[in-house]
Amino acid sequence: MVNVGIIGMAGIAGAHLGGYDKCADARVVACCDVDPAKAERGAEQGARAYLDYRELLADPEVDAVSICLPTFLHADATVAALRAGKHVLCEKPMALTSADGDRMIAAAEAAGHVLMIAHCIRFWPEYQALKTIVEGGAYGAVQSALFTRLGGLPAWSANGWMRDPARSGGAILDLHIHDADYIAYLFGMPRRVRARGVETEFGINDLRVEYDYDDGRMIAAESAWYPSEHYPFQATFRVALERAVVQLDGRRPLTVYPTAMPAFEPVLPPGDGYANEIADFIRCITRGACPSVAPAASSRDSLRLIEAEAAAVRTGEAVPVTAGAAT
Ligand SMILES: NC(=O)c1ccc[n+]([C@@H]2O[C@H](COP(=O)([O-])OP(=O)(O)OC[C@H]3O[C@@H](n4cnc5c(N)ncnc54)[C@H](O)[C@@H]3O)[C@@H](O)[C@H]2O)c1
CATH class of the missing domain: 3.30.360.10 (Dihydrodipicolinate Reductase; domain 2)
Structure with a gap:
């Protein structure tokens, strides 16, 4: 079982909550938002709620995180999560610049953890x-x-x-x-x-x-x-x-x-694109495999x-x- 934390609990986080709910090998154990009302949304489903993502990253029960933050925060939060020993599914776009994308890939390589960007269209049935x-x-x-x-x-x-x-x-x-x-x-x-x-x-x-x-x-x-x-x-x-x-x-x-x-x-x-993408992320973690549908380097190239x-x-x-x- 992969224990997941979700960082950023508004718009797209709903798709991540739904995707993990459909995934037999994962459960959401923690969530974080600077807005207490939004953090509470995860707490209502039994997850521990944090207001500071650094505290969530220090939670030893969390194996992996979904980063559902505004785009300008993706790179720093992803690097911090990888350095804290977590696998990362980060929302698209990977970052504001390809240089930040390079930084995220370097952090994943140094940590030896999965980094995948949530390019859901690659997993969307019509596009597949x-x-x-x-x-x-x-x-x-x-x-x-x-x-x-x-x-x-x-x-x-x-x-x-x-x-x-x-x-x-x-x-x-x-x-x-x-x-x-x-x-x-x-x-x-x-x-x-x-x-x-x-x-x-x-x-x-x-x-x-x-x-x-x-x-x-x-x-x-x-x-x-x-x-x-x-x-x-x-x-x-x-x-x-x-x-x-x-x-x-x-x-x-x-x-x-x-x-x-x-x-x-x-x-x-x-399936649907979000659930398929989350299932693939969890499969990569449980099998010790690199993402093959949406490798981080291809997201940086995008x-x-x-x-x-x-x-x-x-x-x-x-x-x-x-x-x-x-x-
Ligand atoms: N895959 C898709 O189809 C899809 C769809 C929508 C959005 N997105 C992407 O998802 C990301 C988030 O978009 P959204 O629409 O959910 O945005 P949003 O504004 O609805 O939600 C962002 C949440 O992050 C919280 N937040 C901001 N700073 C924070 C911090 N430092 N720590 C913790 N929480 C913080 C905000 O309070 C807010 O609740 C963006 O990168 C966006 O491009 C992807």
């Missing part, structure tokens, strides 16, 4: 099914793909941190990294990116990115936090292969439109991809993408 279809090869090569992720400016975050690009990175980091990370997972790192975007006091918040693989494939993504906080959230994709289109459009379930055959809805892998995209928006130039070990 798309990867299986593309890699299965039955419909030929991918010719084009468009991923979109749109919503209203976040109104829910504690002290409004999500609207402050110095603390959240803006939509390009907080929202769009879901698709950028998945595109890198599905297609590999592009050679370079081209991007246009709108930058306001909330950061780069409305952007279109083209991923250049030097092979003619047209891979693109579009993301925005529109000014109305009531704008409905939507996440879609459309992937055109030589002999089929695979589409998730919010109107009907994931659908394959093959050439000269009726459309069909493929069978999806079980930060580098976002940095290249931000540079492309600001310069109007195509920007090369670097990946792999820190230089």
